[in-house]
Amino acid sequence: MPINLTMHIFYAVIAFIFGSVIGSFLNVVILRTPLKQSIITEPSHCFSCGHRLAWYDMFPIFSWIFLRGRCRYCKAKISPRYMIIEAITAVAYCLAYLRFGLSLELAYSAVLFAVLIVLSGIDIDHFEIPYWCSITVAVLGISAIFVFPETPWHERLISAGIVIVLFGILVLVGGMGGGDLQLMAGASLLLGYKVFAALFIGIFFGAIYGAVKKLRDKKHEKEISEKIHELVNIWYKNQLDQNVGFVTEGHEDIIVGSISDGNPDIEWEFLEEKVWKGLPDKAALSRSLRDNISDEREGGFRIYIRGDEIKKVKYSRRMVFGPFLAVGIAAAWLVGIFIIAWYMSLFH
Ligand SMILES: [Zn+2]
Structure with a gap:
């Protein structure tokens, strides 16, 4: 009409x-x-x-x-x-x-964009993409198999497979969260091969932001890691003095933890128990960190212990990726076919 x-x-x-x-x-x-x-x-x-x-x-x-x-x-x-x-x-x-004009794509856009905006806002505030947002995107993707059959189901599944492997690696290496993976897996079902345009846009702008943020936060991150180092030194010396729990001579372990809204949280289950002699006083370390770095909002730390000394402490502030991925998904949904067509034309 x-x-x-x-x-x-x-x-x-x-x-x-x-x-x-x-x-x-x-x-x-x-x-x-x-x-x-x-x-x-x-x-x-x-x-x-x-x-x-x-x-x-x-x-x-x-x-x-x-x-x-x-x-x-x-x-x-x-x-x-x-x-x-x-x-x-x-x-x-x-x-x-x-x-899209007045069409089914427009109805899909209304739901998709609302979810993308919500997850971006929540990710910025809480460093977390809510599960229900990724699920909603995935449900749009699964229903799209029937509503928009011009993108075949196997294209959607292949894209999801590749994205899950790719993001699985990024999550393991660090920097990406499980929420990012879930979101992109859902988006693959919706977008098919266009998801790679979304990935490219999201990672490109995310990386620029990440680099700027890294430069800006460098000094602050160093200060916090020095502070943690100091606190852990005192705690570990106590452990050794009282002969309670420490890494045995010649062995190494890493204590992994995060800070969220001023609350340090140590992931004790990551401890390699066989290199520890006795049980470390977990509560004492948690308390010491909680009392002394409560003004830090979001970040992750790693404490490297070798035998009787704390080798080093690494601290980095967390960054959000959700909003960049959301922009990528929105752009791919709107104009992904043009991006893919342009990209393919480079090889003809
Ligand atoms: Zn008022």
């Missing part, structure tokens, strides 16, 4: 407005689901003064702009991120309409 330009613009505007409304709902999902709070019962209120918000205070995008990013009642600053998420959702829905 051909539609004229006026109708086309009209629908694009509707898609934008609809997206902005969905976006303001996604803000609530990002904020509340990780805390297991209800996303519907509690009315919206200002975080600062607690004033109930009227409908005109919650008008997506525009309320924030007209109020110049402040609460109408107490003038407290409101983070621009709510407005940014609304704007991103609005633009994404608008682009989806312009690309």
